[in-house]
Amino acid sequence: MADVAINTTSRSAKAGSRARPVSGVRKFFQKKSTVAFFMALPLILLIAILVVYPALYSIHLATLNKSMQRYVGFGNFTFLFTRETFWMVVRQSCLFAITAVIFKAIIGFVAAHFVHNVPANKQRKWRGMLLVPWVVPPAMSTLTWLWLFDPSYSAFNWILAHFSIGPIPWTGDTGWARFAVILVNIWAGAPFFLILYLAALKSVPEQLYEAAAIDGCNWWQRVWFITLPMMRNIIAITALFSLIVTFANFDIVRILTAGGPLDSTHLFATWAFKLGIESSDIPLGASVSLFMFPILAIAAIFILRDINQRGNEAS
Amino acid sequence: MTMAATIDKAGPRRKKKLRSMSHDRKWALRWSYFFLTLFAIFFLFPPLYTVITSLKTSGEISAAVNPWWVYHPTLSNYKELLGSSQFLRFFLNSAMVSICVVIITMLISIPAAFALARMKFWGSATLATGVFLTYLIPDSLLFIPLFKMFAVFHDYTGIQLLNHWYVLVVVYPTLTVPFATWIMIGYFASIPKELDEAAIMDGATWMQTLLRIFVPVALPGIIAATIFAFTVSWAQFLYPLAFTTTTSELVLPVGIITTLIKGDVFNWGQIMTGALLSAAPPLIIYAFLMDYYISGLTAGATKG
Amino acid sequence: MADVELRKVVKMYDNVEAVREIDLAIADHEFVVLVGPSGCGKSTTLRMIAGLEDITGGEISIDGDVVNDVPPKDRDIAMVFQNYALYPHMTVAENMSFGLRLKRFPKAEIKERVDEAARILDIADLLERKPKALSGGQRQRVAMGRAIVRHPKVFLFDEPLSNLDAKLRVQMRIEIKKVHQKVRTTTVYVTHDQVEAMTLADKVVVMNKGKIEQVGSPNDLYHKPATKFVAGFIGSPAMNFIPCQLEETAGKLHVRISDKLTFPLPPERAARYKSISRDDKLLLGLRPEHITDARSNSGPGFESFEERLDVTEPMGMETLIYFPIEGAQICGRANPSAGAQDGAPLKMAVDLNNMHLLNAASGVVI
Numbered sequence: 001m002a003d004v005a006i007n008t009t010s011r012s013a014k015a016g017s018r019a020r021p022v023s024g025v026r027k028f029f030q031k032k033s034t035v036a037f038f039m040a041l042p043l044i045l046l047i048a049i050l051v052v053y054p055a056l057y058s059i060h061l062a063t064l065n066k067s068m069q070r071y072v073g074f075g076n077f078t079f080l081f082t083r084e085t086f087w088m089v090v091r092q093s094c095l096f097a098i099t100a101v102i103f104k105a106i107i108g109f110v111a112a113h114f115v116h117n118v119p120a121n122k123q124r125k126w127r128g129m130l131l132v133p134w135v136v137p138p139a140m141s142t143l144t145w146l147w148l149f150d151p152s153y154s155a156f157n158w159i160l161a162h163f164s165i166g167p168i169p170w171t172g173d174t175g176w177a178r179f180a181v182i183l184v185n186i187w188a189g190a191p192f193f194l195i196l197y198l199a200a201l202k203s204v205p206e207q208l209y210e211a212a213a214i215d216g217c218n219w220w221q222r223v224w225f226i227t228l229p230m231m232r233n234i235i236a237i238t239a240l241f242s243l244i245v246t247f248a249n250f251d252i253v254r255i256l257t258a259g260g261p262l263d264s265t266h267l268f269a270t271w272a273f274k275l276g277i278e279s280s281d282i283p284l285g286a287s288v289s290l291f292m293f294p295i296l297a298i299a300a301i302f303i304l305r306d307i308n309q310r311g312n313e314a315s
Numbered sequence: 316m317t318m319a320a321t322i323d324k325a326g327p328r329r330k331k332k333l334r335s336m337s338h339d340r341k342w343a344l345r346w347s348y349f350f351l352t353l354f355a356i357f358f359l360f361p362p363l364y365t366v367i368t369s370l371k372t373s374g375e376i377s378a379a380v381n382p383w384w385v386y387h388p389t390l391s392n393y394k395e396l397l398g399s400s401q402f403l404r405f406f407l408n409s410a411m412v413s414i415c416v417v418i419i420t421m422l423i424s425i426p427a428a429f430a431l432a433r434m435k436f437w438g439s440a441t442l443a444t445g446v447f448l449t450y451l452i453p454d455s456l457l458f459i460p461l462f463k464m465f466a467v468f469h470d471y472t473g474i475q476l477l478n479h480w481y482v483l484v485v486v487y488p489t490l491t492v493p494f495a496t497w498i499m500i501g502y503f504a505s506i507p508k509e510l511d512e513a514a515i516m517d518g519a520t521w522m523q524t525l526l527r528i529f530v531p532v533a534l535p536g537i538i539a540a541t542i543f544a545f546t547v548s549w550a551q552f553l554y555p556l557a558f559t560t561t562t563s564e565l566v567l568p569v570g571i572i573t574t575l576i577k578g579d580v581f582n583w584g585q586i587m588t589g590a591l592l593s594a595a596p597p598l599i600i601y602a603f604l605m606d607y608y609i610s611g612l613t614a615g616a617t618k619g
Numbered sequence: 620m621a622d623v624e625l626r627k628v629v630k631m632y633d634n635v636e637a638v639r640e641i642d643l644a645i646a647d648h649e650f651v652v653l654v655g656p657s658g659c660g661k662s663t664t665l666r667m668i669a670g671l672e673d674i675t676g677g678e679i680s681i682d683g684d685v686v687n688d689v690p691p692k693d694r695d696i697a698m699v700f701q702n703y704a705l706y707p708h709m710t711v712a713e714n715m716s717f718g719l720r721l722k723r724f725p726k727a728e729i730k731e732r733v734d735e736a737a738r739i740l741d742i743a744d745l746l747e748r749k750p751k752a753l754s755g756g757q758r759q760r761v762a763m764g765r766a767i768v769r770h771p772k773v774f775l776f777d778e779p780l781s782n783l784d785a786k787l788r789v790q791m792r793i794e795i796k797k798v799h800q801k802v803r804t805t806t807v808y809v810t811h812d813q814v815e816a817m818t819l820a821d822k823v824v825v826m827n828k829g830k831i832e833q834v835g836s837p838n839d840l841y842h843k844p845a846t847k848f849v850a851g852f853i854g855s856p857a858m859n860f861i862p863c864q865l866e867e868t869a870g871k872l873h874v875r876i877s878d879k880l881t882f883p884l885p886p887e888r889a890a891r892y893k894s895i896s897r898d899d900k901l902l903l904g905l906r907p908e909h910i911t912d913a914r915s916n917s918g919p920g921f922e923s924f925e926e927r928l929d930v931t932e933p934m935g936m937e938t939l940i941y942f943p944i945e946g947a948q949i950c951g952r953a954n955p956s957a958g959a960q961d962g963a964p965l966k967m968a969v970d971l972n973n974m975h976l977l978n979a980a981s982g983v984v985i
Contacts, residue, residue, distance in 0.1 A: 035521045036434035040442060043427035043496060050489045051449050051457065058460035111354045117347040128605055129355050132362055135601045135608070137550030139568035140590040144361045147368060147583050155364060155382040191358065195609055219343075241451075248453030251552045255572065269455030269553070276459040277557050286459045293456065300451045304444065509704035512671050517718030517765070518692035527717075531708040 061286040068283060076287040085263050085271070090291070092178065093267045097247040100185040104246075105239055107186065108193020113223075115194070116201045127198065134191035142255040145184045146171075149256070174264040177257050181265050184252050189245075193238055200234040201227065237306050240299045248292055268292045362594075368587040369393070376583050392588040402589065404563055405570035408480045409593070412566055413548040416487040420495050420544040423488065425537065428499030429525045433511060443500065450493035458557045461486060465558070480564045486554050491544040498543065502536030503529060539607045546597050546608075567593035621682030621695075621772035621805055622647045623668060629676035630663050630829075637663045639829040640677065645807065645822075650799050652808045654816035655826035655852070662777060664826070665809045669775050670694050682772055697766035698775040702782060703758045705750040705765075712746040715764045729768075736767040739801055740794075756787050763795070767802060776808040780815060792818055813853050817841070825849045847902065847982035850975060856907050856939065856950045862979065863903040865895055874903055874976075877945055885920040885971055892976055895985065904975035904984070907939065910951030912959065913968040920972035927964045940965065 065072045080086040115126050133141060148155050149170035160166040171177050204227060212222050228235075250269040253259065259266035259274060266274070268288055276285015368376065370388045380386060396402045430436070431443045465476045476482040506529065514524040530537065555569045562574060571589040575582055601608050623645040630638035638660040645651045653661040666672040668679055670691035678685045686694050697718075705714050712733055719729045737743040740760040750758055759779060766774055779795075780788045796819055799806055810816055816823045817837040825832040825840065825848070833845040844850035850858045863876045872889040875881040884892065895901070913923040929948075932939040933955060940951045940959050951967060953959045976985045 032434050032521070033436035036430035036436040036439065039426035039430035039434070039521075039525075040436075040439070042423040043446065043492060044442065046423060046488055046492055047445065047449050050461070050486065051452060054457050054460035054464055055452065057464060058457070061460060061463060107354075111351070114347040114351045114354070117343060118351070124605075126351055126355070130351075130358050131601075131609070132598070133358050135546075135597050136362060136594040137552070137568055137597065139550065139552040139572070140594045141361055141365075143572070143586055143590045144365045144368075147581075147587065148361065148364060150581075150583075153376065153382065153583075158382050187358065187361070244451055245453065248455045250455050254552075254556075269453075272455065272459060273553070273557065277462065282459055282463050286463075289456050289459055292453070296451065296453070296456070300448060303451070304447070507702060507704065509700040509702055510706065512669075513698070513700060513704035513706075513765075514717075515671070515691050516669060516696065516698045517769075518721045519717075520692075523721060528706055532706070534708075 058286045058290060061283050062290055064283040066281045066283060072283075076284050080284070080287060085266070086288075088263060089266045089268060089271050089288070092265060093247060095178070096182055096185070096249070096253075096265075096267060097243055100182050100189065100246050101239055101242050103182075103186045104189045104193050104242060105235070107190040108238075109197050109235075111190070111194045112197035112201055115198055127195070130194055131191045133188050134195075138188050138251045139255060141188060142184055142252050145180075145187075146256055149180055171257050172261060174261055177261060177265050181253050181256055184256060185246060185249060188252065189242060192242070196234060196238050197231065200231045204230045233306060237303055240303045240306075244296055244299050247295055365587045365591050365594075368583055369591050371584055373582060373584050392584045393592075396585060396588050396592065401562065401574060402570070402592075405565055405567045406592075408564065408570075409549060409566040412480055412483045412487065413545050415481075415484045416491060416548040417541055417544045419484065419488050420491040421537070421541060423492050424496040424499055424540065425530065426525065427492075428496045428503055429521075429529055431496070432500045432503035434521065446493045446496050446500075449489075450497060454490060454551070454553050457489070458553055461554075462557055476558075478559055478561050478564055480559065480566065482558045483548075483551070483555055483566065486558070487548045487551060490551065491547050494547075495540040495544055498540045499533065499536055502533040506532055535607065535610070538604070539610045542600055542604060542608050545600070549593075549597055622649075623773055623805060623807065624680045625664070625668075625677070626680075627677035628664070628667060628674060628679060630660070630667060630672060631675040636829055638667070641826075641829075641831050643824060643831065643834070645805060647805055648803045650796075650806045650808065650819060650821045651824060652810060652816040652820035652822070653824045653826055654810055654813055655832075657811055659826040660829040661809045661811075661824075661826045665775055665777055665807060668773070668807060669696060669698050695769075695771050696773045696775060697769045697771040698777065699759075699762045699766050699779045701778040703750070703762040703779075705758055705761055707750055710747050710749055711742065711753070711761050711764075714750065714761055715768050718765070718769050732768040732770070733764075736764040739767060739798060740764050755783050756791060759783065759791055760794070763798060767798070772805065774804050774806040774808075776806065776810075778810055779808075780810070781812070788815075795819060813855065817853070823853075825852060827852075844904075844975070844984055846984060847904075847977050850904050850977070850984060854906060858975070859905050859907065859910065859947070859949045859951075860977070861903040861905070861944055861947055861949065863901050863976075864899070865892060865897050865901065867897065874901075874971075874974075876903065880924055880944065882922040882969065882971060888920075888971060888974065892985065895976070900979040901985075902977040902979050904977055905969060906973065907950045907952045909970035909973045910940075910949065911968055911970070912940075912953040912957035913966040914954070914957055916968045916970065921968045921970055923966060923968045925964055925966045928959060928961060931959045931961055940967075 061068070062076055063071055063073055065075070111130060115123055115130070118126060147153075151169065151172060154167065154170060156170070157167040160168065169176055170180050208226050208230070209222055212226055217225065247267075248269055249267055250273065253265055253267050253270045254273065257265045259270050263271070268291055272285045272288040274285075275281050275288060279285075364383070367383065367385055369392055370385045370390070372387065372389055372391065375385075375387055376382075427446075431439055431446070462477070465482060469475045469477065476485060510528060510532070511524050514528045519527065550568070551566075552568045555566045559565055559569065562570070565573065567589075571586060571593060575586045575589055623643075625641055625643040627640045627642060628638060629636065629640055641660075641664065643651075653664060655661050663672060667674050668681075670686065670689065674687050678687050680686060681694060681696070706717065709717065715733050715736060716729045719732065724732075733746070734743070737746060740763060742757065742760050742764060745753065745757060745761070750761065753761065762779065776795075780791055783791060792815060795808075808815075808819060817840075820837055822834060823837055823840050824834050827848045833840060833849045835843070840849060840853050844853065844858075847860065851860070861876055863874050866873050866875045866881070868881075872884045872893060873881050874884060913921075917923075926942045926944065928940050928942045930941045931953075932941075936955070938953045938955050938957070938959050940953050942949055942951075942965075953965070953967075957965070959965050977983065978985060
């Protein structure tokens with residue numbers, strides 16, 4: 001390297017040319033990888049300081065006692081295992097996430113099909129209307145649902161009263177409250193599935209359907225043998241994504257039931273908030289939220305695998 | 316004779332078959348519209364009910380009349396909220412937080428995405444995966460350690476972040492930057508490699524290539540990422556609920572819930588008006604920039 | 620204007636040698652075409668000259684200066700890309716002036732240079748358009764204009780015509796040649812199309828597997844190929860290779876293909892080949908135009924034989940004839956009036972004055 005540089009100097013001096021050698025320090029700062037590193041540095045710092053560090057810090061916090069003076073090891077975890085509420089939260093989180101994701105996926109898929117069926121120039125309008133729940137901040141739309149579920153003035157109960165049903169204690173009874181939080185989550189989340197499935201439907205080549213029609217497939221067989229296999233990847237990724245987000249949901253349960261009645265609708269997030277922030281037991285709250293981690297990690301691994309596969313197929 | 320009979324027989328049958336096909340298609344379309352209408356009702360009645368309630372007086376809300384109809388429409392709820400300095404303070408806080416977060420997000424994620432998409436460096440592939448994984452980490456996993464971190468930060472430096480609106484400017488980028496970077500990596504990667512090589516041959520530095528070629532060419536992606544960052548900041552609920560309590564520091568969603576709900580007294584007319592007003596900015600952006608909005612929020616799949 | 624020199628240039632990609640120690644001298648004003656099949660290292664070589672790829676070994680100098688460590692922008696070169704790489708958000712004029720604006724040239728000079736380039740390329744009325752509104756040929760011109768306005772030392776072209784349709788390609792080929800005649804800038808041009816290479820180049824560099832097979836003028840390469848690769852790559856339809864041996868019968872040197880096909884060599888050839896061992900496995904290289912119908916060709920060095928044709932392809936001015944010799948598919952060119960017909964035997968003649976003899980093992984033309 002060095003002799004090349006010397007070579008260059010002598011030659012350019014002789015030729016009086018504009019091509020010039022670059023000094024060591026300047027070269028380091030002009031090097032592509034150096035420039036790139038500095039461009040990505042704010043991102044790296046952000047992730048390191050505000051994501052990775054707190055995640056590790058929360059593991060540390062989870063090993064302290066309530067006043068954070070004393071190291072208790074797995075004390076918080078063993079304490080949680082003895083609490084009935086903890087197991088209820090585990091069950092409710094799973095029930096909530098799985099049920100909601102299944103229904104969101106089904107509604108999204110069916111609705112996407114119908115949108116796909118109508119003439120292209122009208123699709124935009126329908127799509128625009130069906131996506132509104134997903135644009136409204138979830139905390140705000142949940143307020144409306146809270147009002148719709150109001151114990152004394154529920155607009156649902158007003159309608160049901162005409163059929164001599166109810167009044168239904170939407171948020172006051174364990175079963176109904178669980179139903180209510182899932183319903184609101186489905187309402188808010190289904191449009192997301194709809195839009196992704198619609199995009200996926202549009203990417204299935206029309207010739208495949210024409211070939212299938214010539215082969216004598218009926219509508220149902222076309223969905224089963226062409227649409228679903230072609231969309232398998234996007235269905236899986238969307239569902240996994242949604243599983244993570246639904247599992248970690250906070251807004252809806254917090255506003256609609258605040259975990260009640262009797263903690264029966266708490267999810268990890270809302271229970272951790274109640275323990276960690278409201279009851280100021282930060283270590284216990286941190287321990288609860290850490291239980292989300294394994295499930296998130298498993299979903300993340302599957303998503304990464306799918307995305308890598310997609311990448312490999314593309315290349 | 317026989318010939319004519321055969322033709323006669325074949326003719327109508329074929330015709331019937333044709334008619335039945337278009338017939339089928341017409342019915343499929345009708346069914347589609349029917350079900351789409353049902354879906355539209357399901358998805359739109361809560362926002363509609365928000366509007367209905369916001370137009371009522373508290374007297375009418377508590378009266379035993381049809382809740383789905385406005386008998387005496389009034390704008391008094393809007394007047395009262397828009398005249399309340401407290402509500403305007405929430406709005407202003409939300410706007411300041413969201414705008415700051417959008418700017419910070421773009422300043423961090425555009426150069427980072429450019430570096431990750433174009434200028435391979437040691438560990439860049441790992442970092443790209445890391446960015447994606449970070450995006451998968453939900454707010455509900457981090458709010459407790461962050462809360463404690465800010466408290467400790469105060470103990471060491473004397474700078475109090477908690478209970479100030481700008482603490483949100485610090486934490487929101489953890490939600491927006493990974494995804495915005497992810498979107499931008501996708502957009503930048505779709506720009507042909509020859510374009511930056513041409514720029515380099517033209518004598519541009521990497522920074523000039525980014526600012527004068529990539530940013531203008533990937534503008535749709537940048538708009539999408541901006542909208543995404545704005546929407547996420549505007550709608551965030553958990554962090555402000557955990558990190559801010561003083562009324563003057565609250566942002567819209569938390570402000571509405573903590574100030575308009577006083578104990579067990581729900582002033583529903585005002586709550587619905589507040590909800591509607593705070594849903595308005597994203598809805599307006601959505602109405603005008605629907606395609607960017609959708610492409611931004613679906614580019615790598617997001618919340619649902 | 621400048622000369623370019625490559626000395627023992629090597630390029631490695633993760634232990635795979637893409638370019639192996641090539642030496643090449645390009646004189647000032649010269650139009651040099653690097654040609655070869657895909658993956659032969661021609662584009663890599665060009666990109667190393669451009670500075671878009673690091674040089675693993677050896678050195679490249681432009682105008683006498685070693686540029687190994689000089690960034691592309693300081694090498695004073697301009698490049699035209701295969702997909703044109705026009706900046707989609709800029710007008711034609713802005714595209715062409717981008718490099719000058721980065722170097723902060725005065726406005727008046729920028730305008731002068733853009734106008735000059737636009738005049739050379741005949742795109743003056745397109746200057747305010749965006750690339751999207753241009754046809755393929757027009758985009759190609761703009762890409763060249765962007766190179767011309769810089770007044771660089773060297774022009775680099777990376778397969779600039781392969782995105783155009785056949786007719787436009789011929790037209791742009793002539794255009795490029797005209798532009799070079801006007802601006803006389805040293806040019807390095809990469810293509811996989813041997814016709815482009817032959818028609819454009821002052822000097823053709825045939826590359827294969829990271830090495831230079833042969834450097835020479837188009838005519839040299841066609842008539843005096845150095846290796847089997849060059850012989851087969853240049854010319855279309857390609858040269859025929861027929862396994863053969865030399866033998867001496869009655870004091871005369873013969874090339875023996877089979878018992879049936881043994882031809883005496885013309886005296887000039889016999890003198891050249893007489894030192895070759897009679898046991899060597901050889902290949903007889905004959906271009907299609909040297910395998911013709913016997914009727915229209917005779918004279919010293921022409922040897923006739925008869926063979927049954929597989930397929931004929933009437934092209935109008937000639938008829939391509941295909942037939943097997945010793946398992947190899949042979950292509951010849953016959954006069955359309957010779958009456959060549961599919962499946963019918965035809966009396967043909969080979970022109971041994973233009974034969975090539977290759978070593979079958981090494982592929983070297985003897």
